[in-house]
Amino acid sequence: MEPGQVVLIVLVVVLGVLALLVISGVRIVTQTKKYVVERLGAYHTTWGVGIHWLFPFVDRVVSVVSLKEQVKDFDPQAVITKDNVTMQIDTIVFYQVTDPKLYAYGVENPILAIEALSATTLRNILGDLELDTSLTSRDIINTKMRHILDDATDKWGIKVNRVEVKNIMPPKDIRDSMEKQMRAERERRQTILIAEGEKRAKILEAEGINESIILKAQADKQQVILNAEAQAESIRQLKEAEALGIKLIKEAAPDAAVLQIKAYEALAKLAEGQATKIVVPSNLADLAGTVTALTEVVQSGKEPTKK
Missing domain, CATH: 1.20.5 (Single alpha-helices involved in coiled-coils or other helix-helix interfaces)
Incomplete structure (x- = not known):
């Protein structure tokens, strides 16, 4: 093999290795990710969305952090209430990473730290509540835990959005x-x-x-x-x-003849009644004038005084 061919082969190999190094150093960061990069062992930068190149043997990706809200369901914790009742309580924590650098360097194991902090906070809160109060005060417990966890995790680059007490199991x-x-x-x-x-x-x-x-x-x-x-x-x-x-x-x-007829009719009716005495005028022509008096005599049953 001629020396020129050897040099060409070596050059091709070197170029190939360099191309592989360049290609292997390419990183594509998606929408919901953040890359924490170190250079020579020290924090260098945080990559956002886009194409980035990692310098071989000098730079390295320390942590790939998700920006999505995450949910962690912790195991039940034994808690003693103010009236000395031991019960099991498990919680769910909704959190989100807000600062990838603090999340990567703030604490060794962020999830374990949140779980431990949640357990101690829960014991402190329920230690001041009696059993009946703790069973009916979930909102109070959730709010206090969220405030305490949120304040404590700020230096870790974590935002605690919500804390929920899932189950409370008395003996x-x-x-x-x-x-x-x-x-x-x-x-x-x-x-x-x-x-x-x-x-x-x-x-x-x-x-x-x-x-x-x-x-x-x-x-x-x-x-x-x-x-x-x-x-x-x-x-x-x-x-x-x-x-x-x-x-x-x-x-x-009416004339005298009509009055006489009416007088006769009145006498006939009186005769049919219950009267025991009937007064007949001597002059029948005056009978019409005495009809009224005869009627009163019949009704009252008394005999009138004869004139």
């Missing part, structure tokens, strides 16, 4: 007692509702009876009023008819 005997208490409370509420329903039904029934009596009394009153008005109207019409009859008689101006 079995306490759960049994709570279940019995809830059952008794439900039975008590059921009894109260039944009693209130019966009371309301009786009130409605009494109100119905009272309203019925009032309506009946009003109907009776209205009926009496209508009867009285009808009777008054009947009497008025009768009197009007009598007055009209008298008026018509006066207007007709």
Whole structure:
């Protein structure tokens, strides 16, 4: 092999190695990632979205950090309440990396640090609460834990967005007692509702009876009023008819013969009555003038004084 060929081969190999080094140093950073880069063992820069080149043997990527919000479900922790009740509580932490440099250099294991901090914070908070209060104060516990964790993780480049208490598990005997208490409370509420329903039904029934009596009394009153008005109207019409009859008689101006006939008719009716005595005038022509007096005698049953 000629020396020129050897030199050419060596040159090709060197160029190939250099090309491989250049290609191997290319890094493409996506939208939700951040690359923390060191140069000669010291922090150099943080790469964002785009194409970057890593200088071989000098630069190295220390950490690839995700900017997405992440969720960590921690294992249940044994917690003692203020009234000395031990229970198991597990929490869920929603966090997001805001500073990749602090996240890479702030703490050795950020997730483990958050878990330990969450456990100690939870024990401190529930140590000041009694069992009944802790079971009904999830929002208070969540808010206090979020503030404490957020303040503590700022120097690690982490933002704690939310903390949720997932499960609170008291001891079995306490759960049994709570279940019995809830059952008794439900039975008590059921009894109260039944009693209130019966009371309301009786009130409605009494109100119905009272309203019925009032309506009946009003109907009776209205009926009496209508009867009285009808009777008054009947009497008025009768009197009007009598007055009209008298008026018509006066207007007709009957002669003596008609009056005698009417007197005879009146005597016939008196004879059919219950009177024991009948006064007959000596002059039948004056009979029409005494019809009224005879009628009063018949009705009263008394004998008039004869003139």
